[in-house]
Amino acid sequence: MKNYYEILEVNKKASREIIDKAYKVLVKKYHPDLYEPQKKQYATKKTKEINEAYHILSDEFLREQYDIELEKQEIEQLNKRYQIRQNNTNNSNQKEQTKSKESTKHPNTNNKKEIENKNNVGTLAGLVELCKEIYKSKPKREEFKRNTKKDILALVLAIIGVIIIGIILWFIPFTNSWMRELLFENALFNSIGKLFT
Numbered sequence: 001m002k003n004y005y006e007i008l009e010v011n012k013k014a015s016r017e018i019i020d021k022a023y024k025v026l027v028k029k030y031h032p033d034l035y036e037p038q039k040k041q042y043a044t045k046k047t048k049e050i051n052e053a054y055h056i057l058s059d060e061f062l063r064e065q066y067d068i069e070l071e072k073q074e075i076e077q078l079n080k081r082y083q084i085r086q087n088n089t090n091n092s093n094q095k096e097q098t099k100s101k102e103s104t105k106h107p108n109t110n111n112k113k114e115i116e117n118k119n120n121v122g123t124l125a126g127l128v129e130l131c132k133e134i135y136k137s138k139p140k141r142e143e144f145k146r147n148t149k150k151d152i153l154a155l156v157l158a159i160i161g162v163i164i165i166g167i168i169l170w171f172i173p174f175t176n177s178w179m180r181e182l183l184f185e186n187a188l189f190n191s192i193g194k195l196f197t
Helices: 004-008 016-029 037-058 060-105 109-119 124-136 138-171 173-184 187-196
Strands: none
Touching: 004 016, 004 037, 016 037, 037 060, 138 173, 173 187
């Protein structure tokens, strides 16, 4: 089924006036007399499609019937896509199940650990296993340390940045009164200040 809205280059919710304007513009644009002999056939075909689309969309009853049919077609296409995805998912699940069955038939020590780790995900035992794995192998331990150092460095730099911005705002005359009000009259900052005095 042709999509007449796409042919007229309008939205599905377009009003009658917009459809009329789009029709007039496209009929002028694709008029066969404006094209060379080689492209005249294309322009004629395009003009017929435009006229057909306008005939359906300009009539309220025909447009309503067309919208119903178009919606049915779109739903069918979505259902087909959904079924294809479901089939693909089912196929991949079946492949994974056959692999897991084969690995459980002939488990080696690595597969046993993987199976145990999968069973422990989200538990305290799983967290303990993760920590053991990190600290057991030196490369993982080094990577964990590097990431921790980066996080701490980022936090320190963020705190220093906030302090520098505060100092800059303190010395700008325009924002000085606002900073004084924030620091000396704000209840939160006053209670923090009392903790250190």
